[in-house]
Amino acid sequence: MPAPQLHAPPSGVTIRMYRQGHGDCFLLAMPDDAGDPFYLLIDCGLKPGSEIKATIEDVIGDIRDATDGHIHAVLITHEHQDHTNMFLAKLGGKSMFDDITFGDVLLGWTANPDDTEAQQLRQMKLRALMRLLAARRRLAGLAAAGEDVKQTLDFVDAMLAFEGADADFLKALGPTDDSVFSAADSAAIVQGLSVAKCMDYVTGKVGKPRYFSPHETPFALNGVSGVRLYPLGPPRDDRLNEDEPAKSDAAGQARMYEKTDRGHGLGFGFSSGLDGMFVGADHGFLGEDAESHDPFAPGLKLLENGPDWSSEIAEFFGYFAPPTGEEWRRINIEWLAAAGWFADKINTELNNSSLVVAIELVNSHKVLLFPGDAQYGSWMSWAVAPFEIPAQGGAQARTVTVQDLLARTIFYKVGHHGSHNATLKGEADSDYANLDWMALGAHAKEFVAVIPANTQWAWDENDQHWEHPLKAIREDLEAKTSGRLFKSDTDFDPKPPASAVKADWQKFVANVTATDLYFEYTVLDQ
């Protein structure tokens, strides 16, 4: 049996950041109490088509070799394609992860089937996705009838892709027909989205996943007393819904690297009065009464060739309206455009369900921060409570504040590919977590940030044009790290940048290994 190829450092942790594409995949190796390596995998996914140099097969092959086929703990921050889809990657019809075993699976409380609040959220998300799929079926029906719905359809599909809807899924979903679904039928279809399947696959590999809530007692990994994990998110209150501060919230706007022009989350878009649109789109799929959102009494509806379709009316609408009237003024598709907006809402709001962890090295107290794709509301919630650490062995009970944790942070996985609402702006003495809380004092010399992003793909090759990372955030990170910044799509340059202090840079470079497949960086616990 070949030995695992990724060695754990004598103390501390080695982080392998894969360069698979636009998405997150981190393999961490740390020594357990017996001196053997303990492997922790944080997320494993990418946006299809965003590959950089390595292939998915290369990455999974490397993970297998590095760990010798056993990963002690797998942490999934949240249920999005670019964090999960590689778990179901296949080679020659066989799931590549089938010959890799997992010890533990670590998830946020929002994924816990036994949590009442999480159940409600999942119900809400299920309803939202059903509505979106209803609109998608109608759009497909219109497309099949030759209508130009490409723009809305593409947008809806791009957002559904985050849930793992691929071409096969969309084909099976089909266009609107007259069939009526039971609630269970349409729920089963939602469950068939590949991200849902990924989650089932990963959790199915272990007996029972472990779920974490913010500000719970920090937890250890099995048999590793050298690190402690502090869960900071997802928030358990209304902050969960806040992807951005409201436009009218001046204080909130000041915490952003870029002003936002929308309000914050609406609970998967539900208070926006769109229910009527979805029922109109495909009432059968939703199992609802077609007339439930009609604006007028049934007798007032005038149907083509119906009982009240007089010759005068036929002439009138024949001249002015579809299907025979002025083609260019038809409005058959415009009413469905709001589905794109709704889809965007669902997608954005899910980022806040990210399990956020601060990983502390127990001797040096250095901290590595992995926030997933947590956004504004999550960041705002981190510092509302400290961590209470009970007395243990000889150590006394003590309190650790989030501000203190962030001040000791020497490694930051940049939130959501560096997007505008997933790294907050502020000062060291602000009363909310922000970039300037991180890496204070001596830690500043060691501060490293990593951005998992394929910038060119996100901007040019993706119809939605995402600015990942946001220029202002990238510039602040470059300054704050003195150039110790990794970005998946940019080869590492060992030459010190102009801003670097030579001695700090040399220490840093000594701990870096860079290949086309990954960046590897070791933090020693000293």
Add this chain to the structure above:
Amino acid sequence: MVRRSPEFRRLRVYAIDPGLAARHETVGLNELTLMVPWESNPEIEGVLSSTQMLGPVGNYLEVVDYDPASGCYYAPVDLNETFVLAQDGLNPSELNPQFHQQMVYAVAMTTIDKFERALGRSALWAPRRLPDKSYEYVPRLRLYPHALREANAYYNPDKKAVLFGYFQVPPDSTAVAPGTTVFTCLSHDVIAHEVTHALLDGLHRRFAESTNIDVLGLHEGFADIVAIFQHFSNPDVLKDQIGRTRGDLDKQNMLGQLAQQFGRATRRGEALRDALGYVDDEGNWQRYRPNPTYLRDATEAHERGAILVAAVFDAFLKMYKSRVVDLLRIASQGTGQLPAGELNIDLVNRLADEAAKTSEHVLQMCIRALDYCPPVNVTFGDYLQAIITADADLYPVDEHHYRTAMMQSFSLFGIRPRAVRNVSLEGLLLQAGDASLGEAVPPGMEADLDNEIDRKAAYDRMEENARKAHEWLARPERAGLLEAMGIVTGTKEKVPGTVNQKKGRPVFEVHSVRAALRRGSKTNLVPDLVIEITQRRAGYFDKKDQTAADEAKPTGDAAGKGDFTFRRGCTLVVNQQTRNFRWVARTDKNICDNGELDALRQFLLSNPVSVQNAFQGPVAPGRVSNPFAAVHRD
């Protein structure tokens, strides 16, 4: 018996929206009768005959009630039907789609009428661009009262149509009973606002290109201004409020509060809601006091639009106060203290009349200014200059100090033109004409003196006049004239290769030549021609590409080249008789200016307003299919 068609058709509408009738404190205010210019169906062989008013489809508007989400049509109303005619149109009702058709028609016609009076010519819609890039005349704006199932309504410039939405109030609403269906086509404000967008599109083809932080804000703010003051120019709307506030000037804030109620149920008219005031800790409504920092801090279209509305509203209050000061003196016997108890109904009526008259004047000032704005890249400062110049042009004597009120209120809200050194009434006037530069148009460009003329003929003449004016101005001997109004002719400076050129000379477009026949203070008619001239240049996001293309040889038509299009130009107000221009409204700097080009580049690359959602990047002007839909959603 001689049969003559009446001047007006009386049509009943909801005064504000049905939500107001459903609230106790405003129940007395729910209905209004509008007088709209009389018209019947145009003759369309086999479809419509002029004995009917089916649709309604008239000369300006066609209401087509198709509801795609419900998969049905609603029968068109016939406003000429005897029973309908006999009672000033159908009874206001949320449950009757035919009443909805009547209301969108009546309010939209009122807005059109206001525009025609202010501008002194027939309103034309933007022509339709055909696939072969030629333009086709569009006689009627289409109104779809039930096109969407969402809390939204917008003008679609491709379809020359306004789409109105309806939706069921979600269960968490406190403003309106949950489950109620709200129709945006029954909101006076929403209709006036959207029709104003359509009218603006018909007036200036490039007016909506978002090339600076103000453009979309101006569109939104202007549309709200029209909505508010169109409303207030009807005294009946105001009587109730004026009676309640006892004419007390300090409590005239209620007018603002009333304006804000428009947006409550539809969650639209956000500019109105945010612009005029807020509810304080004690639950009392307070008007925002002017503060120049608001504008500095506002970057989003609705926010900036709201500030424009607030500035105009502030000016309106000043004007109104100065108009009623004598009435209040009389009523208070000179003490300034009105007697306790309800106000005398005659006083209420007089105050309401004054408020309505003031509103009408503000509305006319604001609309008329459109003819004095540069054709592209308009800023709030340009708009202020336009308001002042247009008003001074028609009314040399400013009896009620309207212009001072406007200038002061704009200034207090931080709005001032960039290029003006001295903010005074004189300093704000546009560049005046200079007869020594020669005639700006060829002889024989008679404009119509009759507003009632067939609008298709007016459109054709406008196109014809644009061709004639272009030919006249393109002659080499007019180079001096063009340079004086900021149009680059290549005779004075080196012209970058990216500027649109033909045979080595920069070209310009004459967009339109519009007639304007307005009534001045001496009841004289002022006949003018309004001419828009623009030039364009290809812009590149990468400065290196820009420099390379600037230094390269001109490549002919710049359309579609580069990453974005940069335009400069001017609007001329030309005296029809002397053919000399009287005023010129120019964009800042000319088409060769690299600083302005870079300002546009930076705007497109960084402005969050152009970012439609969290994931989207900048969108170059003219490349968004429908900027209005995006601005309005949520």
